[in-house]
Amino acid sequence: xxxxxxxxxxxxxxxxxxxxxxxxxxxxxxxxxxxxxxxxxxxxxxxxxxxxxxxxxxxxxxxxxxxxxxxxxxxxxxxxxxxxxxxxxxxxxxxxxxxxxxxxxxxxxxxxxxxxxxxxxxxx
Amino acid sequence: xxxxxxxxxxxxxxxxxxxxxxxxxxxxxxxxxxxxxxxxxxxxxxxxxxxxxxxxxxxxxxxxxxxxxxxxxxxxxxxxxxxxxxxxxxxxxxxxxxxxxxxxxxxxxxxxxxxxxxxxxxxxxxxxxxxxxxxxxxxxxxxxxxxxxxxxxxxxxxxxxxxxxxxxxxxxxxxx
Amino acid sequence: xxxxxxxxxxxxxxxxxxxxxxxxxxxxxxxxxxxxxxxxxxxxxxxxxxxxxxxxxxxxxxxxxxxxxxxxxxxxxxxxxxxxxxxxxxxxxxxxxxxxxxxxxxxxxxxxxxxxxxxxxxxxxxxxxxxxxxxxxxxxxx
Numbered sequence: 001x002x003x004x005x006x007x008x009x010x011x012x013x014x015x016x017x018x019x020x021x022x023x024x025x026x027x028x029x030x031x032x033x034x035x036x037x038x039x040x041x042x043x044x045x046x047x048x049x050x051x052x053x054x055x056x057x058x059x060x061x062x063x064x065x066x067x068x069x070x071x072x073x074x075x076x077x078x079x080x081x082x083x084x085x086x087x088x089x090x091x092x093x094x095x096x097x098x099x100x101x102x103x104x105x106x107x108x109x110x111x112x113x114x115x116x117x118x119x120x121x122x123x124x
Numbered sequence: 125x126x127x128x129x130x131x132x133x134x135x136x137x138x139x140x141x142x143x144x145x146x147x148x149x150x151x152x153x154x155x156x157x158x159x160x161x162x163x164x165x166x167x168x169x170x171x172x173x174x175x176x177x178x179x180x181x182x183x184x185x186x187x188x189x190x191x192x193x194x195x196x197x198x199x200x201x202x203x204x205x206x207x208x209x210x211x212x213x214x215x216x217x218x219x220x221x222x223x224x225x226x227x228x229x230x231x232x233x234x235x236x237x238x239x240x241x242x243x244x245x246x247x248x249x250x251x252x253x254x255x256x257x258x259x260x261x262x263x264x265x266x267x268x269x270x271x272x273x274x275x276x277x278x279x280x281x282x283x284x285x286x287x288x289x290x291x292x293x294x295x296x297x298x299x300x
Numbered sequence: 301x302x303x304x305x306x307x308x309x310x311x312x313x314x315x316x317x318x319x320x321x322x323x324x325x326x327x328x329x330x331x332x333x334x335x336x337x338x339x340x341x342x343x344x345x346x347x348x349x350x351x352x353x354x355x356x357x358x359x360x361x362x363x364x365x366x367x368x369x370x371x372x373x374x375x376x377x378x379x380x381x382x383x384x385x386x387x388x389x390x391x392x393x394x395x396x397x398x399x400x401x402x403x404x405x406x407x408x409x410x411x412x413x414x415x416x417x418x419x420x421x422x423x424x425x426x427x428x429x430x431x432x433x434x435x436x437x438x439x440x441x442x
Contacts (some may be wrong), residue, residue, distance in 0.1 A: 009228040025213035070173035088287030092195040174333035194433030286425030
């Protein structure tokens, strides 16, 4: 049933837009990181959905199956998922340090505290 | 039938993502992101990407949720209300959505066997992988053998991230 | 949570099976879904479960910090070492078919060691990151 047509692409665009909105419109640092994770997962969908063939099977060669779904996007997205969680771990570590240094994880409060403090280059 | 299941799961994912954007309590946001990752893993199984589904379920729904809960315990709290109505980000997002939807009209139709993605190097991988490497799982064969350099780089990235987190969060022993 | 008998008993029964499942996913990655990344993460999740139920100091006694940090580095070295073995035996970097007499056997060997390296690094890094996040609050990262 191919009537699903471009629906998967539009859902991908919606997820991408939601992730992007969370990153640019919310001030809380942890929520920004979660928005980034949503954005990254929409990209996974963008790559894997075109590789699917209705009536095919998973790309594991076995007797009796002649049509397989495309294995190449799977390989690329496996790498992307692991790199995504590495990025999340680093981002959360920096957030923890920011919380300990400024006492808050809201972006505007951190920027205010930074604007009033002495600069690193010696300006008061 | 497969198309209907995929469409239903995708709609559910979109609903959870929108709820995640509107939610303000950080603990609910973390739980919703775990639910979103599980739904993503189910959609990936429906799209025949079984390796990716296992990785997304264990990494996205498992380790990511643990790390987010750990960071939340150390940072804590509700999310503060946004100070002004966020019209500019909404407008920017809508413009980008319009541009992307216009772009998707040029993409190949779903499940089209003549799409460019299926006709270049992939038939060689599918036909020769079992004979050349002796491994039936073509994804493992491509990941570890045909594209081994990329996997070496990815392992180095994981190690670098671990080293970075150690450098950020390690406490030096002080004499008390 | 150590004082809750249900959690303690269930954890002691489940953790061996989780580790066994991680090994299964690792070695059967050739014939079904699986491979190094998934196996490393499942093994790390088993240890995280142990740390949650029995406490972080008990987990640190079981898998000390030095072991976990060394695991993170040894996996990458193992992977790069397989590549150097390819050069030493006459081929290019990361050539697998020179690793044994029969090229297909060489591919098997190469893929086996490469996936093992990946699993060791991923489980080491995930567990170490969990130790750092969980131990930061109350000065438990001694």
